[in-house]
Amino acid sequence: MLQVGLAHFLVVSAILFSLGIYGIITRKNAVMVLMGLELILNAANINFVAFSKYGNLGINGQIVALFVIILAAAEAAIALAIVLNVYKTFANVNVDEINNLKD
Amino acid sequence: MTFYDIIFYLFAIITVASAFIVVTTRNIIYSGFSLLFTFFGVAGIYVLLGADFLAIVQIMVYVGGILILLLFGVMLTNKITNVDIRTGTVHLLPAAIGVGILFGALTSVMVYTEWKSEPGEIPLTTTFSIGKELLTNYVLIFELLGILLLIALIGAASIARREKE
Structure with missing residues (x-):
């Protein structure tokens, strides 16, 4: 059990994923929800890279992880632009108080 | 327990502990800075898995880009001068129970599945x-x-x- 193998990396990724879900569910602030999202994407990436090494997939898993990182960067930029607009309209970014699409 | 294992546990503990701080602390700035350590820990895990290029990309894009963007988001959407930058939480107990069940299911699947494990050659x-x-x-x-x-x-x-x- 102490010998580090594939399962150890998968368990670390499962912990990160669960913590990310927990952050998304419990936080009110939209920026905190984004942080939970980044945790989940990191967990997925650990899985890709771990299977890339232990599953005899060569370099392909790492390339998919690279694509995920690029998409995360684009997503963070768009999401923060939306959050700034929401803040301009509602004067806060609490996701439980924002309940109409137009004023 | 080899040197590799010790390094793995070190990075795993850094990653998990700082991720835990990210989702539990009430101060949003502390969350942002804990996220820094999470990203560094994940980069260390990438290095352990033989993904050196990906680790550098992780540090440059996540720490240098996304984290700075998130901190800008925090600072632009909170009135730091007069209101404290705490963030509220909702449904703590149901969320903890649900996430606990999810984590148990995920972990049991990942530990008890017989993965087809044949370490390939990573350059x-x-x-x-x-x-x-x-x-x-x-x-x-x-x-x-x-x-x-x-x-x-x-x-x-x-x-x-x-x-x-």
């Missing part, structure tokens, strides 16, 4: 192979991601700058 430095694959087998996705990044850049700028009539 010692992956930059050359990643570059070659990106411009041969994955060239369509590579170009599409370039276009996507351009669209995201333009879209983010135009959304954020829109004036209220």
Whole structure:
């Protein structure tokens, strides 16, 4: 059990994923929800890279992880632009108080 | 317990502990800075898995880009001067129970499944192979991601700058 193998990396990724879900569910602030999202994407990436090494997939898993990182960067930029607009309209970014699409 | 194992547990503990702080602390700035350590821990895990290029990309894009962007988001959407930058939480207990069940299910699946584990050959430095694959087998996705990044850049700028009539 102490010998580090594939399962150890998968368990670390499962912990990160669960913590990310927990952050998304419990936080009110939209920026905190984004942080939970980044945790989940990191967990997925650990899985890709771990299977890339232990599953005899060569370099392909790492390339998919690279694509995920690029998409995360684009997503963070768009999401923060939306959050700034929401803040301009509602004067806060609490996701439980924002309940109409137009004023 | 080899040296590799000790390094793995070190990075795993850094990653998990700082991720725990990210989702539990009430001060949003502390969350942002804990996220820094989470990203560094994940980069260390990438190095342990033989993904050196990916670890550098992780540090440059996540720490240098996304985290700075998130901190800007925090500072632009909170009145730091007069209101404290705490963030509220909702449904703590149901969320903890649900996430606990989810985590138990995920972990049992990952530990008890007989994964087809045959360690393949990862080259010692992956930059050359990643570059070659990106411009041969994955060239369509590579170009599409370039276009996507351009669209995201333009879209983010135009959304954020829109004036209220």
